[in-house]
Every structure is written in C-alpha cells, then in structure tokens.
Amino acid sequence: MVFLMFELCGSMFKKFLILSFIFPQCLWGQVYFVKDTLSAAGDSVVVTATRSERKLSNLTVPVTLINAQTIQQTGSIRLTDILKEQTGLTMTSGFGAGVQLQGLNPDYTIILINGEPLVGRTAGVLDLNRIALGNIKKIEIVKGPSSSLYGSEAMAGVINIITDASNKTPLEASLRMGTYNTKDINLNNGIHSKCIFYQGFYNYYSTDGYSIRPNSNNRITTPINRLATSQQFKLNLTDHANILLNTRLTDETIKSNIAVSNGGVTINSNGKEHNTDANISATLNYRFTPTFKTSFRSYLTNYISKQELLTISGAPYNDLLNHLFKRLENQTDWALSKKLNGIFGMGAVWEGVKSSRYDSEKLRKENTIQYGFTQWEWTPSSKLIMIGGARFDKNATYASAWSPKLSMLYKMNSFHKIRLSIGQGFKAPDFRQLYLNFTNAAAGNYSVFGSAEAQIVISQLNNLGQIGGLYNNYFLLKALQPESSTGMHLSWEWTPNGKTFFSAQLFRNDITNLIEVQQVGTYISGAQIFSYLNIGRAFTQGLELEFKQNINNHIVFSGGYQYLETGDKDQIAQIQAGTVYTRNTNNVSARLTMSDYVGLPNVSKHKSQFKINYNNEKGVFANLRILYRSKWAVNNTNGNQVYDNGDDFAQSYYTLHTAFGKEFQHGIALQLGCDNINNYIDALHLPNVAGRTYFINLKYQIKQKPQK
Amino acid sequence: MKKQLLKITIVLIASIQMVACTKSETITTPVVTVSTKVVKDLIADTVLGIAANGMPYSAGKYTFYSIENNEIVPNTDSASAKWDLAFMSTRILTNGGTSGPALGGGFIFTGLFDDLKTISADSIFKTDNAPTYAITAGSGKGWYTYDQLTSLITPLAGRVLVIRTASGKYAKLEITSYYKGGVTLPVSASDAEKLTKQRYYNFRYTYQANGSKTF
Numbered sequence: 001m002v003f004l005m006f007e008l009c010g011s012m013f014k015k016f017l018i019l020s021f022i023f024p025q026c027l028w029g030q031v032y033f034v035k036d037t038l039s040a041a042g043d044s045v046v047v048t049a050t051r052s053e054r055k056l057s058n059l060t061v062p063v064t065l066i067n068a069q070t071i072q073q074t075g076s077i078r079l080t081d082i083l084k085e086q087t088g089l090t091m092t093s094g095f096g097a098g099v100q101l102q103g104l105n106p107d108y109t110i111i112l113i114n115g116e117p118l119v120g121r122t123a124g125v126l127d128l129n130r131i132a133l134g135n136i137k138k139i140e141i142v143k144g145p146s147s148s149l150y151g152s153e154a155m156a157g158v159i160n161i162i163t164d165a166s167n168k169t170p171l172e173a174s175l176r177m178g179t180y181n182t183k184d185i186n187l188n189n190g191i192h193s194k195c196i197f198y199q200g201f202y203n204y205y206s207t208d209g210y211s212i213r214p215n216s217n218n219r220i221t222t223p224i225n226r227l228a229t230s231q232q233f234k235l236n237l238t239d240h241a242n243i244l245l246n247t248r249l250t251d252e253t254i255k256s257n258i259a260v261s262n263g264g265v266t267i268n269s270n271g272k273e274h275n276t277d278a279n280i281s282a283t284l285n286y287r288f289t290p291t292f293k294t295s296f297r298s299y300l301t302n303y304i305s306k307q308e309l310l311t312i313s314g315a316p317y318n319d320l321l322n323h324l325f326k327r328l329e330n331q332t333d334w335a336l337s338k339k340l341n342g343i344f345g346m347g348a349v350w351e352g353v354k355s356s357r358y359d360s361e362k363l364r365k366e367n368t369i370q371y372g373f374t375q376w377e378w379t380p381s382s383k384l385i386m387i388g389g390a391r392f393d394k395n396a397t398y399a400s401a402w403s404p405k406l407s408m409l410y411k412m413n414s415f416h417k418i419r420l421s422i423g424q425g426f427k428a429p430d431f432r433q434l435y436l437n438f439t440n441a442a443a444g445n446y447s448v449f450g451s452a453e454a455q456i457v458i459s460q461l462n463n464l465g466q467i468g469g470l471y472n473n474y475f476l477l478k479a480l481q482p483e484s485s486t487g488m489h490l491s492w493e494w495t496p497n498g499k500t501f502f503s504a505q506l507f508r509n510d511i512t513n514l515i516e517v518q519q520v521g522t523y524i525s526g527a528q529i530f531s532y533l534n535i536g537r538a539f540t541q542g543l544e545l546e547f548k549q550n551i552n553n554h555i556v557f558s559g560g561y562q563y564l565e566t567g568d569k570d571q572i573a574q575i576q577a578g579t580v581y582t583r584n585t586n587n588v589s590a591r592l593t594m595s596d597y598v599g600l601p602n603v604s605k606h607k608s609q610f611k612i613n614y615n616n617e618k619g620v621f622a623n624l625r626i627l628y629r630s631k632w633a634v635n636n637t638n639g640n641q642v643y644d645n646g647d648d649f650a651q652s653y654y655t656l657h658t659a660f661g662k663e664f665q666h667g668i669a670l671q672l673g674c675d676n677i678n679n680y681i682d683a684l685h686l687p688n689v690a691g692r693t694y695f696i697n698l699k700y701q702i703k704q705k706p707q708k
Numbered sequence: 709m710k711k712q713l714l715k716i717t718i719v720l721i722a723s724i725q726m727v728a729c730t731k732s733e734t735i736t737t738p739v740v741t742v743s744t745k746v747v748k749d750l751i752a753d754t755v756l757g758i759a760a761n762g763m764p765y766s767a768g769k770y771t772f773y774s775i776e777n778n779e780i781v782p783n784t785d786s787a788s789a790k791w792d793l794a795f796m797s798t799r800i801l802t803n804g805g806t807s808g809p810a811l812g813g814g815f816i817f818t819g820l821f822d823d824l825k826t827i828s829a830d831s832i833f834k835t836d837n838a839p840t841y842a843i844t845a846g847s848g849k850g851w852y853t854y855d856q857l858t859s860l861i862t863p864l865a866g867r868v869l870v871i872r873t874a875s876g877k878y879a880k881l882e883i884t885s886y887y888k889g890g891v892t893l894p895v896s897a898s899d900a901e902k903l904t905k906q907r908y909y910n911f912r913y914t915y916q917a918n919g920s921k922t923f
Contacts, residue, residue, distance in 0.1 A: 589882060591866075638862055638864075639862050648858070
C-alpha cells in the first residue's frame with residue numbers, strides 16, 4: 001500500500017519533470033570552480049579544507065571524508081552514529097551528544113552545514129543528535145586549528161556536513177524500525193532541469209527512549225519526537241552565475257518524567273523540552289572570467305530551546321535559550337597563474353542570545369563580529385603545494401583575534417605523501433561566559449556572573465551590603481580574551497598500490513587563555529560568587545594511525561587507532577613543585593607524582609576501531625565493526641583538583657556492530673542491523689550507549705532515467 | 709639544612725629504636741620523644757535512621773576526645789579542659805573560644821604529615837568563633853571534600869590539622885578516612901551503606917607533651 005502511494009508520487013514528479021523542460025534552457029550545467037592545479041585521477045573532492053574545491057589527494061591538511069554509502073551501509077541515522085566510528089573522534093554525553101576531536105572538548109569544534117555554522121550550544125555542547133543524515137552527500141572533517149578560514153570555534157577542527165543540491169534522484173523513501181520503538185522515516189525528492197535543481201528532504205524520528213539503570217523508572221534517553229526538513233534550490237541563471245537557496249528546520253519535543261526517591265519519599269517531576277533549529281541561506285555565485293569568481297552568502301539561523309519542569313511540590317522550573325545568528329559574507333577566488341591561487345573574504349556577523357539565566361530573558365545580549373581573511377595557494381612544482389592564510393576577527397564585546405595558518409603537501413613520489421600544517425585557532429567567549437547571571441537556590445545560593453557584568457553586579461551588591469569579601473580574582477576581571485590554540489599536524493601517507501592505504505599522523509595542540517570558572521568573592525552568608533577568567537593552559541598530543549586494505553573486489557578491511565596524551569600545564573607545574581597530594585594504599589597522604597597524573601578528564605588514552613566491509617555486484621553488502629575506548633577519568637574523587645590514578649574512572653569498553661542488506665530490483669532495498677551486539681552498558685558514564693539494539697530498514701528509490 | 713635535619717631525625721629515630729629495644733630501665737633518655745598514635749573508627753554522631761521526610765537523622769551529639777590521654781572524654785565533661793577535640797559529623801571543635809573554656813585552637817597545614825617537623829613561628833592559630841571554626845568547615849575549604857555526584861566524603865590529601873590542646877600544648881593530626889573500617893566506600897556502594905558507614909573518624913596524630921612546637 002505504501003509503495004503504491006510512492007509510485008503515484010513518482011509519476012506525478014515525472015510529469016513535473018517534463019513540465020520543467022519548458023523553462024528556458026540553460027547552457028551551464030554546473031557551478032564553475034577555479035580548477036585544481038594538480039591532476040589526480042579518480043579521487044574525491046573536498047571543500048572544507050581550503051574553502052574551494054580540491055581533490056582529497058591534493059590537500060595540505062588532514063581531512064577525513066565520509067561518503068553517503070558509508071553512512072547508509074552502517075545504518076547511521078544521526079550524526080553521532082557515524083562520527084563515533086571515526087579515528088580521533090569520541091562522543092561525549094552531558095548536555096546532549098557532543099564530539100571530542102583529538103582530545104579537545106565539543107566546544108572547540110565548529111559544526112557546519114553546507115559551510116554555514118550551527119548555533120545553540122548548551123554549556124558549549126551542540127547536540128549532534130539534532131542532525132539527521134538522510135540527505136547527506138558527504139561529511140568532511142578537518143583536523144587541526146582552522147580559524148584562519150572559519151573563525152571562532154574552529155580550534156580543534158571543522159565538521160562540515162554537505163547535502164546534495166544536485167541529487168538527481170526523483171524520489172527516495174525509507175522506513176526504519178528499531179528497538180525501543182524507534183522509528184525513522186525519510187523522504188527525499190528531487191526535481192531538476194538543466195537550470196533548476198530542487199531537493200526536498202523530510203525526516204521524522206521518534207523513540208520511546210530507554211532506561212538502562214537497574215531498578216529505575218527514569219529513562220536515560222527520554223521519549224523524543226523530531227521532525228526535520230530541508231529544502232534546497234539551485235538556479236543556474238546564466239553560464240556565469242547561479243543562486244543557491246537552502247532552508248533547514250529541525251523541531252523536537254522531548255518528554256521526561258523524573259522520579260527522585262530519597263528514603264522512601266518520591267518526588268515526581270514532569271518535564272518537557274522543545275527545541276527548534278531553523279536556518280536559511282542564500283548564495284549568489286558569479287564567475288567573471290575562468291580565473292576569477294566571487295560569491296555572496298547570506299545566512300540566518302535561530303535556535304530556540306524551551307524547558308519546562310513541573311514538580312508536585314515547589315515552583316515550576318522554566319528555562320529558555322534563544323540564539324539568533326546572522327551573517328553576510330563575500331568570498332572571491334582568483335587564480336593569478338597556474339601556480340598561484342588566492343582567496344579573499346570578508347564578512348560581518350550579528351548574533352544575540354536571550355536566556356532566562358541572564359539578568360532578563362527579555363533582553364537580547366548582542367555581539368557583532370567583522371572579519372576578513374585571505375589564503376594563498378602556491379604550487380611551485382608537481383610535487384609541492386604550500387598554503388598560507390590568515391584571518392582577523394574584530395569583536396565588539398571581547399578581544400579581537402588573529403588566526404594565521406601555514407600548511408604544505410610534499411608528494412615524494414606516487415606512493416608517499418607528507419603533510420605539515422601549523423595554525424592558530426580560537427574560540428570566542430560564549431554568551432554564557434559573558435552574561436550569565438545565575439544563582440542556584442537549590443544548592444547553597446551560590447552565584448555565577450558572566451565576566452562582562454560581574455564587576456557591575458557585584459559592586460551593586462556591595463553597595464547593598466550583600467558582599468562578605470572579594471577575592472583577588474575579582475580585581476583581575478576584565479574583557480575576556482578568546483581561548484586560543486596553536487596546533488601542529490605532521491602526517492605521512494603511503495599508498496603502495498591501489499589496494500592498500502596507510503597513514504600516520506602526529507599532532508600537538510597548545511592551548512592558552514582557557515576560560516575557567518573561578519571564585520571571585522563571597523556573600524555575607526558565606527555563599528560563593530563565581531565568574532570567568534582566562535587562566536588555563538593545556539596541551540593535547542598524540543598519534544593517529546589509519547589503514548585500509550582491499551582483500552579482493554568484495555572485501556575491505558579498514559581500521560584506525562588514536563593514542564592521546566593531555567594535560568593541564570598549571571597542574572603539571574604544581575605537581576612538579578610537589579604541592580599536589582594524593583593518598584597511598586594505606587590512606588596516608590603522599591605527594592602526587594607525574595606517573596600518577598592522567599591529564600584532562602573524559603579523555604581516553606587509546607581509542608580504536610576496526611571494520612570489515614563486504615560488497616558485491618548483486619547489491620549485497622555486509623559489515624562488522626568493532627569500536628574500542630580505553631578508560632577515562634570522570635570525577636576528581638580525592639579532592640586534589642587534579643585527575644590522577646586515585647580518582648574515579650569509567651572502565652574501558654568495546655562495542656560490536658553489524659549491518660547487512662541487499663538492493664533488489666525496482667529500487668527496493670532492505671537492510672538489517674544490530675548495534676552493541678555485546679550489550680555493553682555503563683549507565684553512569686555512558687548514558688548515550690543503549691544496550692543491544694536491532695533495526696530493519698526498508699528503502700524505495702525511483703532511479704533516474706538515463707538522459708540523452 | 710633540610711638534609712642535616714633529616715639526618716638528625718634518622719639518628720634520633722635510630723636511637724629511640726635502640727632505646728626501645730634495650731630492656732634496661734637504668735638509661736635515662738635526655739630527649740623527650742614523641743610517638744604517632746592511630747585512632748580507628750571514632751564515632752562522630754553516626755546516622756541513626758532516615759526520617760519520614762527522607763533526611764537522615766542522628767543524635768546531634770559531639771564526641772569529645774583527649775589528645776593528651778588518647779581517649780574519649782564523657783559528654784558530661786564538655787565544659788572542662790579535659791578534652792582537646794570534639795567531633796560531630798564533619799565538624800571538628802577545639803577546646804577554646806566559643807567551643808570550650810580552655811586554651812585550644814588550631815589551623816590546617818597544607819603539606820605532608822611527616823614533613824611537618826616544626827610548627828613555624830609565624831603560624832597563626834585560630835580559635836573557634838561559631839559559626840567559623842579553627843578547623844575550617846565546608847567541602848573543599850578545610851579538611852575534606854564532599855562529592856555531590858557520589859555523596860562521598862573524602863579527606864583531602866596533604867592536609868594536616870595542627871592542634872593546640874586544651875592545656876596549650878601542640879599536636880599534628882591527619883585524618884585518613886571518614887568511613888567505618890578506614891576504607892572509603894566505592895562509588896557504587898548503596899545510599900544506605902554510604903549513610904550508615906560514614907562519620908567514623910580514622911586518623912593518626914603526634915602529640916608533643918613538652919610544650920614545644922617540634923615533633
């Protein structure tokens with residue numbers, strides 16, 4: 001019955017297609033890009049690394065590319081599903097699912113959709129479950145500071161999700177059912193003529209959530225209903241110009257019923273969370289000559305999150321976050337010669353946040369940014385590419401930032417490549433760090449004030465006789481500097497033949513000006529007052545290995561491993577000075593030694609994954625994936641402010657995943673899968689990891705008619 | 709200087725051990741020696757049960773302790789100079805100021821117990837002045853940390869309670885555990901166990917009976 005309906009739709013679209021041919025014919029069928037200067041046959045195109053189309057093999061910085069086939073064959077439906085299987089990426093829980101890139105927290109990776117940033121972070125984390133994967137062409141992950149092109153947040157790297165405006169599939173529909181009554185319904189439709197491309201995407205996702213805590217009714221993942229849609233238009237005006245219009249809307253409702261039991265007394269709370277994420281962008285691309293083109297981009301996004309919590313006793317708790325972000329940008333690409341390409345860009349950002357955690361939720365806190373960037377690509381020989389670039393961000397409400405970057409690729413021969421990149425990245429102070437005005441009545445009435453207003457608020461309180469004492473930190477409060485990092489990546493890639501790929505990468509990031517919460521004073525009552533200061537210094541460093549081996553035409557082995565070391569430089573200095581203590585096995589105090597220091601919390605030293613893929617000509621595929629993560633520190637239980645072997649750790653674990661399926665005739669495909677086959681559960685530390693789950697996915701696709 | 713001091717101490721300890729080994733009582737020791745005593749599971753107002761409102765309740769009484777005599781002092785002597793320290797849950801009183809009639813006081817030294825050989829002359833001894841105390845109360849501020857996630861209380865490492873006793877002599881004290889048997893409970897322990905096994909002080913201390921600030 002369902003299929004019949006889809007067939008009907010399909011035939012309607014076919015009519016539309018025929019109609020669309022009546023429109024004036026355009027000569028130009030694709031966007032013009034300044035061409036890659038090096039020839040490399042048959043490999044993928046990446047845009048994120050240089051803000052221009054470049055072949056993967058010609059990039060000077062480390063990039064991971066995930067294509068649509070990989071996403072489909074692993075049965076991934078949310079962005080988190082596929083990112084967790086990548087080398088160097090670790091999923092975090094708390095304030096939604098975030099991604100840790102090479103040891104740096106989710107705050108430090110910018111998430112882009114078609115080059116435009118997503119906003120609406122809670123405590124620095126952008127919940128990646130928001131992003132449905134049904135219409136994605138590819139995901140590009142650039143590792144290393146990339147603020148020289150993308151500005152704030154691109155400190156650890158960039159994740160750019162690219163949807164396909166020129167997808168020529170007229171109709172594709174899929175229905176997926178899984179454990180915990182999880183449903184995922186996708187509908188993609190596309191219409192195109194020679195000059196107009198349209199793609200619409202609709203996704204509905206719902207789950208009952210699950211409870212993996214024993215003896216608890218509370219669902220760790222609560223029931224969710226999520227509707228996502230995106231519409232993309234591409235209009236080729238002339239053979240020199242085109243227009244792109246994108247809209248995207250995600251709307252989700254999360255229900256939670258929390259029961260807190262304390263000594264036999266149970267307090268029930270009914271919570272409801274409603275999040276809306278809307279983006280709209282319009283881009284005009286214009287080519288003056290084959291070597292000179294420009295694009296104007298405008299973008300608006302709004303993220304609104306509302307939480308309501310009703311308890312049977314006490315006042316209702318409401319929380320609002322409303323983040324509005326607007327951007328205008330121009331980028332011009334100019335190929336001066338075959339050996340020299342330049343990019344110039346400039347733009348302006350206006351953004352504002354309303355939150356019930358600021359002094360008034362009716363007033364929008366605002367910031368404006370003006371920026372300019374340039375990048376030069378020099379290809380002195382067929383073996384060498386060098387890229388240098390820089391960006392300047394002038395901020396209205398905090399200190400400005402310079403972000404230079406240098407990178408190079410050296411092709412020793414057809415088998416060996418070496419890449420080296422050094423760059424600076426930064427993350428601007430977020431609105432919370434500037435404007436938070438929050439007093440926790442539930443836990444001792446302590447207050448946290450954002451740095452932009454802390455001195456004003458505290459001096460007002462002081463005039464009212466509310467302040468008991470001011471710490472030295474109070475007098476150090478000033479305009480926050482962006483957090484910044486200097487990153488270095490060195491990689492070696494070896495492709496001895498068409499069947500084998502191996503790469504090794506060394507990386508190091510040195511981070512300064514980390515913004516941390518510090519006590520700045522006390523109330524008369526003794527309750528603490530906190531604000532934000534630039535005080536922290538940290539580093540991350542490690543090694544990444546990746547390989548891929550085609551056993552034959554059907555079977556591919558691939559895998560990756562990351563070794564990671566992290567540390568807080570100030571803590572290390574204290575440990576070396578002998579002023580940090582721990583307890584030995586007899587509970588007697590002892591000086592902490594570096595050998596017991598574990599570095600930053602939530603960071604695992606080892607992480608790896610291994611995959612076997614099978615594909616044949618008859619449309620059959622199967623895969624088996626193993627993901628491993630070693631133990632990580634979660635809680636400073638011994639109270640010495642430093643994470644060491646005497647603290648609380650989450651245990652190392654692995655999970656096994658499989659998916660297999662077949663494409664039948666007439667565009668029908670069936671897929672079955674099982675995630676977490678070994679049913680690994682750690683309710684306390686891995687709330688995002690459900691136990692063993694199964695899914696079945698049915699897809700129907702109208703294939704494109706061959707055109708002449 | 710430090711090394712010399714260390715050598716002297718080693719010599720001292722060695723001589724003490726030799727003294728201890730000799731059974732003869734005719735030798736008069738010219739040096740007054742100090743010894744470190746270990747106190748286990750000193751009850752400090754342990755939890756009696758859970759009230760109807762879900763909160764734990766207890767008797768609300770201090771346990772008074774004499775550092776000089778290494779024994780519990782009856783509550784009836786609370787207004788005397790017989791006790792040096794009093795314990796009730798995480799609060800520790802010294803016998804002076806608002807807490808008692810004697811000369812008691814103290815402060816918290818950051819460092820290792822064994823490294824504290826002499827209380828430096830410029831140390832400031834505080835006396836109890838309720839609601840602030842010589843032995844600072846509160847998580848992370850004084851001698852312990854309370855973890856809201858795990859509901860566990862852990863004595864901070866590298867904290868030594870420097871005590872002036874009721875009679876004005878000095879002692880140093882390190883708390884090793886707040887739980888019965890001297891073993892901090894695992895994070896996974898039940899709430900009931902975390903409540904019933906807490907408020908048992910385990911500590912070690914050194915008392916200098918000659919009135920000097922050197923241990």
